[in-house]
Amino acid sequence: MEEKRRILVIGTGDTKADELLFMRERIEAVGGVAVMMDVSVLGDPPYRPEHDKHAVARAADTTIEAIIASGDENTAMTLMALGASRLAHSLYDKGEIDGVIALGGSMGTDLALDVALALPLGVPKFVVSTIAYSHLLPPERIATDLMMILWAGGLYGLNSACKAVLSQACGAVVGAARAVVKPDESRPRIGMSSLGKSCLQYMVTLKPELEKRGYEVIVFHTTGMGGRALEAIAAQKGFVAVLDFSLQELANQLTGSVVNSGTDRLENAGRQGIPQIIAPGAIDMVDFPTWQAVPSRFTERPYHAHNRLLASVTSDGATRKEIARAIGEKLAAATGPTAFILPAGGIQQWDQEGEPLYEPEALSAFVEEMRASVPGNAELHEIAGHINDAAFSAKALEIFDRWVAEGIVPPGAPEDRRAA
Numbered sequence: 001m002e003e004k005r006r007i008l009v010i011g012t013g014d015t016k017a018d019e020l021l022f023m024r025e026r027i028e029a030v031g032g033v034a035v036m037m038d039v040s041v042l043g044d045p046p047y048r049p050e051h052d053k054h055a056v057a058r059a060a061d062t063t064i065e066a067i068i069a070s071g072d073e074n075t076a077m078t079l080m081a082l083g084a085s086r087l088a089h090s091l092y093d094k095g096e097i098d099g100v101i102a103l104g105g106s107m108g109t110d111l112a113l114d115v116a117l118a119l120p121l122g123v124p125k126f127v128v129s130t131i132a133y134s135h136l137l138p139p140e141r142i143a144t145d146l147m148m149i150l151w152a153g154g155l156y157g158l159n160s161a162c163k164a165v166l167s168q169a170c171g172a173v174v175g176a177a178r179a180v181v182k183p184d185e186s187r188p189r190i191g192m193s194s195l196g197k198s199c200l201q202y203m204v205t206l207k208p209e210l211e212k213r214g215y216e217v218i219v220f221h222t223t224g225m226g227g228r229a230l231e232a233i234a235a236q237k238g239f240v241a242v243l244d245f246s247l248q249e250l251a252n253q254l255t256g257s258v259v260n261s262g263t264d265r266l267e268n269a270g271r272q273g274i275p276q277i278i279a280p281g282a283i284d285m286v287d288f289p290t291w292q293a294v295p296s297r298f299t300e301r302p303y304h305a306h307n308r309l310l311a312s313v314t315s316d317g318a319t320r321k322e323i324a325r326a327i328g329e330k331l332a333a334a335t336g337p338t339a340f341i342l343p344a345g346g347i348q349q350w351d352q353e354g355e356p357l358y359e360p361e362a363l364s365a366f367v368e369e370m371r372a373s374v375p376g377n378a379e380l381h382e383i384a385g386h387i388n389d390a391a392f393s394a395k396a397l398e399i400f401d402r403w404v405a406e407g408i409v410p411p412g413a414p415e416d417r418r419a420a
Contacts, residue, residue: 002031004031004033005031005032005033005098005099005174005178006032006033006035006096006097006099007027007032007033007034007035007097007098007100007101007170007173007174007177008037008088008097008099008101009023009024009027009034009035009037009100009101009102010037010084010100010101010102010108010111010112010115011023011037011039011102011103011104011108012039012040012041012104012107012108013036013040013044013045013046013047014040014043014045015040015043016103016104016108017045017046017047018157018158019103019162019166020036021047022163022166023101023103023166023169023170024036026166026167026170026171027101027173027174030174030175031174032170032173032174035050035091035096035097036050036051037049037050037056037087037088038052038053039056039077039080039084039108039111041053041064041067041073041076041077042068051087051091055087056083056084056087057079057080057083058083059082059083059086059090060079060082060086062083067079067080077107077111078110080111081111081114081115084111084114085114085115085117088100088115088118088119089119092119098124098177099125099126099173099174099176100116100123100124100125100126100173101126101127101128101169101170101173102115102126102127102128103127103128103129103151103154103166104127104128104130105129105130105131105151105154105155106131108129109127109129109131109137112129113127113137113141113142113146116146117141120236121144121145121236121238122180122181122182122183123145123180124145124147124173124176124177124180125143125145125146125147126147126148126169126172126176127146127147127148127149128148128149128151128165128166128169129148129149129150129151130150130151132149132151133148133150138262139224139225139260139261139262140228140231140261140262140264142225142228142232144228144232144233147172147173147176149165149172151165151166152165184216187214187215187216187413188214188215188216188240188409188410188412188413189215189216189217189238189239189240190210190215190217190218190239190240190241190243191230191234191238191239191241191243191244191269192206192217192218192242192243192244192245193219193220193222193227193230193243193245193246194219194221195221195222195223195246195248195281195282195348196221198349199282199348199349200245200246200281200387200388201388202245202387202388202393203217205393206243206393206396206397207219209393210397210400210412213401213404213412214411214413214415215412218233222246222247222249222261222282223249223259223287224249224258224260224261225261226249227249227261227265230242230244231261231262231264231265231267231268232268234268234269234272234274237272237274239269239274240274240410241274241275241276241277241403241409242269242274242275242276242277243276243277243396243400244266244276244278244279245277245278245279245281245387245396246281246282247265247278247279247280247282247283247327248282248283248285248286248287249265250265250266250283250326250327250330251282251283251284251286252286252287252288253265254322254323254326255286255315255319256295257286257287257288258288258289259287259289259310266278266327266330267330267333269334269336270330270331270333270334270335270336270338271334272335273335273336274336275337275338275403275408276334276336276337276339277338277339277340277341277396277399277400278327278339278340278341278378279340279341279342279343279387279392279396280323280324280327280342280343280347280366280370281347281387282347282348283320283323283327283366284314284315284347284348284357284359284363284366285312285314285315285348286298286313286314286315287310287311287312288311288312289309289310289311290305290306290309290310291308294311294313301313301314301316302314302356302357314357314359314362316362317359317362317364317366318365320365321366321369323366324366324369324370324373325369327340327370327373328375329373331374331377331378332375332377332378334377337403337408338377338378338379339379339380340374340378340379340380340381341381341382341383341392341395341399342367342371342380342381342382343382343385343386343387344367344383344384344385345383345384345385345386345387345389346363346386346387346388347386348387348388351363352386381395381399
């Protein structure tokens with residue numbers, strides 16, 4: 001008989017007992033085991049949770065009494081979030097839970113996001129929230145494999161709409177805990193960023209070449225949340241090296257676009273000392289929602305709608321110089337080996353001669369500023385060609401192979417060694 005999956009159920013039992021008990025019943029109805037964690041502050045739930053609010057407070061190195069006296073509801077829930085995150089991580093490390101589901105409005109969601117970030121990739125994590133998918137949720141708060149559902153009709157008490165949502169969420173997290181395939185750790189992992197191959201093409205060459213060397217290559221689509229996932233895994237030291245060649249999300253963030261990965265884009269690998277090779281792929285394009293008006297600073301710039309969700313404009317030379325300086329500042333903060341490849345011939349498919357986004361003066365302004373902005377702790381490798389040329393991929397492999405030979409990057413695990 002298949003072992004039942006244990007799901008940590010998090011919520012404020014003093015105010016949402018009916019909903020949480022319904023969730024426990026639905027988890028058990030589909031063959032799971034509900035492990036209740038109460039994150040109430042002032043009141044107590046009408047049931048006995050496996051992990052009460054006092055245990056949560058202890059995990060934050062404090063007491064409920066001290067949390068109540070901490071000043072205000074924001075401070076109190078921040079402390080409860082710390083305790084809940086630590087306790088959830090400890091329960092997972094001890095093999096006592098297989099997944100987590102949390103319920104809340106803005107307060108509960110704030111706490112739940114911290115808990116999800118504390119757990120590694122491959123641990124099912126589901127948040128039922130009245131603010132699911134809202135722009136209130138900054139990219140850097142979203143865990144790599146977080147699942148969310150809008151808690152429709154969930155403001156006060158159970159109803160048919162609420163039950164429909166909660167039952168789906170409970171079934172989903174139990175199903176995920178049964179079906180999940182945890183990340184394979186038999187090969188060292190490399191994180192790589194890119195856009196679709198109509199724009200950036202280096203991964204077509206680099207991925208199989210690195211796989212031949214015994215590495216697993218994980219490519220992230222840099223349209224906001226892809227870069228967020230790369231940063232989140234890097235922050236947990238989940239890569240032996242990062243090849244961050246598509247920095248469009250950084251350009252988006254600097255120009256005020258919501259299509260970004262948070263303020264820490266291009267920082268976590270460097271902060272963790274992970275060897276990183278960087279290139280400025282597609283930094284000349286700024287994305288924004290197609291369904292919004294073109295930002296005023298870009299109304300005279302070339303425009304392209306990719307679909308009904310995503311549109312792009314190109315930035316001018318002054319903006320590209322600003323982006324170059326920002327890249328340099330982030331590279332300067334890196335604590336590990338860092339190399340920067342500067343393709344002077346272009347940084348995305350459509351900026352070449354004869355293509356619609358060809359602007360040689362703006363490209364030259366960026367290249368000149370980038371040369372001056374690469375800090376002393378980073379190797380600068382300039383190539384005359386385009387980022388999609390074979391010479392770019394060859395240069396990236398040359399640096400990577402040298403770092404492996406020097407012991408900077410651990411060797412890969414060839415197939416025969418993994419089989420053994």
